[in-house]
Amino acid sequence: MKILHVGEYVNGGVATYLRTLLSGLQKYDDVENYLLISEYKSQQGWEDITKKVFYYKYKRSISNIFSAIKQIHAVIKDVNPDIIHAHSTWAGLFVRLPYLFKKRKAKIIYQSHGWAFLMDTSNYKKNIYALVEKILSIPTDRIINISNYEQNQAVKCGLNKNKMVMIYNGVEDKVNKSNLKLNWDENKINLLFVGRLDRQKGLDLFLDVYDKMKLENLHLYVIGTSVLDDNLPNSTKYVTYLGWVNNKDIDAYYQACDAVIMPSRWEGFGLVAIEAMKNSKAVIVSNRGALPELIKEDFTGYIFNIDDEISLKNRLLSLDKERLNILGENSRTIYLQKFVDKIFINKMYKIYKVL
Numbered sequence: 001m002k003i004l005h006v007g008e009y010v011n012g013g014v015a016t017y018l019r020t021l022l023s024g025l026q027k028y029d030d031v032e033n034y035l036l037i038s039e040y041k042s043q044q045g046w047e048d049i050t051k052k053v054f055y056y057k058y059k060r061s062i063s064n065i066f067s068a069i070k071q072i073h074a075v076i077k078d079v080n081p082d083i084i085h086a087h088s089t090w091a092g093l094f095v096r097l098p099y100l101f102k103k104r105k106a107k108i109i110y111q112s113h114g115w116a117f118l119m120d121t122s123n124y125k126k127n128i129y130a131l132v133e134k135i136l137s138i139p140t141d142r143i144i145n146i147s148n149y150e151q152n153q154a155v156k157c158g159l160n161k162n163k164m165v166m167i168y169n170g171v172e173d174k175v176n177k178s179n180l181k182l183n184w185d186e187n188k189i190n191l192l193f194v195g196r197l198d199r200q201k202g203l204d205l206f207l208d209v210y211d212k213m214k215l216e217n218l219h220l221y222v223i224g225t226s227v228l229d230d231n232l233p234n235s236t237k238y239v240t241y242l243g244w245v246n247n248k249d250i251d252a253y254y255q256a257c258d259a260v261i262m263p264s265r266w267e268g269f270g271l272v273a274i275e276a277m278k279n280s281k282a283v284i285v286s287n288r289g290a291l292p293e294l295i296k297e298d299f300t301g302y303i304f305n306i307d308d309e310i311s312l313k314n315r316l317l318s319l320d321k322e323r324l325n326i327l328g329e330n331s332r333t334i335y336l337q338k339f340v341d342k343i344f345i346n347k348m349y350k351i352y353k354v355l
Helices: 012-025 062-079 089-100 123-136 148-156 203-213 247-256 271-278 309-317 321-338 341-354
Strands: 002-006 032-038 053-056 083-087 107-111 142-145 164-166 189-194 218-223 239-243 259-262 282-286 301-304
Touching: 002 012, 002 062, 002 089, 012 032, 012 083, 012 271, 012 341, 032 062, 053 062, 062 089, 083 089, 089 107, 089 123, 142 148, 142 341, 148 164, 189 247, 189 271, 203 218, 203 239, 203 309, 218 247, 247 271, 259 271, 259 321, 271 282, 271 321, 282 321, 301 309, 301 321
Parallel strands: 002 032, 002 083, 032 053, 083 107, 107 142, 142 164, 189 218, 189 259, 218 239, 259 282, 282 301
Antiparallel strands: none
């Protein structure tokens, strides 16, 4: 099977997902993976997973859509894949739009990695996004949802449930070796945020409460930048901005913290939560999207009401290192039961085989 994986800005969670999937699929002799991603804003260094990597020139704007489509379909013609697996909303548009008007040889799998119509935006925009997804689902053979929440919402929006399947993301049970030495104050509760500094991830909501409280026993470390802007805010006495860190060092940061914070406004899944659980860390999440589906209150972490400032304040005030350690151990157990990479890779392979 020739499988062409197509992405747009492949960084962050989508990059982690693709690295895990492509690496895991290497064990199958009948799978030949190809990767096609934007040259701009995508992670590099895929050659250890697949030698067949293509880049297209593209920066996110309406005017560049047709150029991206032309470049992508030129690669599709050259590769002649059996399956095209489109990852993310824009990649799904680039791949599928032409097939509304022409025949296709390849089977098409689409994975939004978070539906656009579930974003925290106006109902008018949500309805437009849902309509576009319904139209683009016509030339789609299988739609992969990454949580029950995402799948249930897609059905409510009118997408064909017979084309959909839910497969949780998974993370390899391997800790990256790092020589990094982090001298974090062990007398404080060190919180870690990992993700893009954009509206979806909700860091601004968390900081609105956190900055006002000025709790001397807490310190927040922030890994990530904006998708479109690499400039970082200034660090303070209570917050340290680290930018993006090398992938080989990420586990060192997870292990150094006491808990991971995910105050997302919306989240189709929440891969950071699983990475934290792999590293035996408690996860503090908002009550949005799929996050409450992943975290069990006071067992693997805590869930706070994103619309209730007092809910977050009370949670921060009640944090205890010893309790967080216990929750972290529970998190590791749940990770091994549900979120190890082998589970989702085997399920994906079965999908590829039956198409």
